[in-house]
Amino acid sequence: MSALKQSANSFTCSLARVSERSLKAATTYMLRRLAKFLRPALVLVAVFAVIGLAGVAYQGLRTLQRLTFVEADRDRWQRPADIIRALDVKDGNVVVDFGSGAGYFTLKLSDAVGPKGEVIAVDLRNLSLQFLRIRALLQRKRNIRIIVGEPDDPHLPDVIADSVLILNTYHELSNPQTILRHISQALRRGGRLVIVDRSQAEHPLSPDMVEADLRQQGFELIGREDSFIKDPEQDLWWLIMSTKR
Numbered sequence: 001m002s003a004l005k006q007s008a009n010s011f012t013c014s015l016a017r018v019s020e021r022s023l024k025a026a027t028t029y030m031l032r033r034l035a036k037f038l039r040p041a042l043v044l045v046a047v048f049a050v051i052g053l054a055g056v057a058y059q060g061l062r063t064l065q066r067l068t069f070v071e072a073d074r075d076r077w078q079r080p081a082d083i084i085r086a087l088d089v090k091d092g093n094v095v096v097d098f099g100s101g102a103g104y105f106t107l108k109l110s111d112a113v114g115p116k117g118e119v120i121a122v123d124l125r126n127l128s129l130q131f132l133r134i135r136a137l138l139q140r141k142r143n144i145r146i147i148v149g150e151p152d153d154p155h156l157p158d159v160i161a162d163s164v165l166i167l168n169t170y171h172e173l174s175n176p177q178t179i180l181r182h183i184s185q186a187l188r189r190g191g192r193l194v195i196v197d198r199s200q201a202e203h204p205l206s207p208d209m210v211e212a213d214l215r216q217q218g219f220e221l222i223g224r225e226d227s228f229i230k231d232p233e234q235d236l237w238w239l240i241m242s243t244k245r
């Protein structure tokens with residue numbers, strides 16, 4: 001009886017071993033088939049990923065080139081040196097470039113404040129700020145802080161800035177009074193706010209309107225040039241200088 005039981009046991013064991021081995025073999029076979037089937041698809045995905053990345057890199061490089069070209073042309077008529085003078089920038093100052101875009105003026109201000117100073121660039125558009133980030137990195141400008149703002153809140157720290165520039169941006173603000181209030185909070189007493197803009201068909205804006213906004217928010221007007229620039233398209237730009245009382 002016990003011999004019978006033993007042989008039954010050994011039969012069951014060898015059966016289990018055989019089925020384990022054949023299960024392993026079947027699994028290996030299936031995995032090999034699957035890998036063979038998937039390999040071309042994986043290669044195709046990798047090729048598309050590389051082509052996609054190369055396309056993005058190419059577009060990025062072209063945009064960087066275009067920015068350099070457009071800004072070099074803009075330097076000829078935008079009067080950047082006079083804008084920096086109006087901001088009264090000194091070595092070591094903290095200056096805000098509100099509505100910085102890809103950083104046309106942020107990069108200039110970075111040199112103006114020097115390595116001990118700081119430029120805070122605020123914008124709503126992440127993509128523009130990414131280009132600013134890349135350009136600051138390529139030009140080794142380490143004194144630039146980037147803030148992604150919201151339409152009614154630039155997220156600026158209180159009492160941080162010696163001066164603020166709003167260049168070619170005021171006309172886009174949906175709530176200028178709210179923005180001016182935030183900027184006033186971010187400025188030190190006696191700090192400068194310089195606004196440079198023009199009137200456009202889709203955003204009519206006059207220096208009188210901006211001056212009224214500034215007075216309402218408690219800024220003191222210290223200078224105004226209604227014919228600051230006539231650009232190549234014959235648009236008239238004005239500049240308004242004010243201080244925080």
Ligand SMILES: C[S@@+](CC[C@H](N)C(=O)[O-])C[C@H]1O[C@@H](n2cnc3c(N)ncnc32)[C@H](O)[C@@H]1O
Binds near residue numbers: 125174
């Ligand atoms: C015409 S672009 C000018 C960019 C830059 N100042 C220049 O002169 O090259 C206006 C910029 O203001 C930004 N902007 C508009 N409203 C804003 C807001 N409420 N807060 C921050 N940025 C704003 C836009 O995203 C855009 O990048």
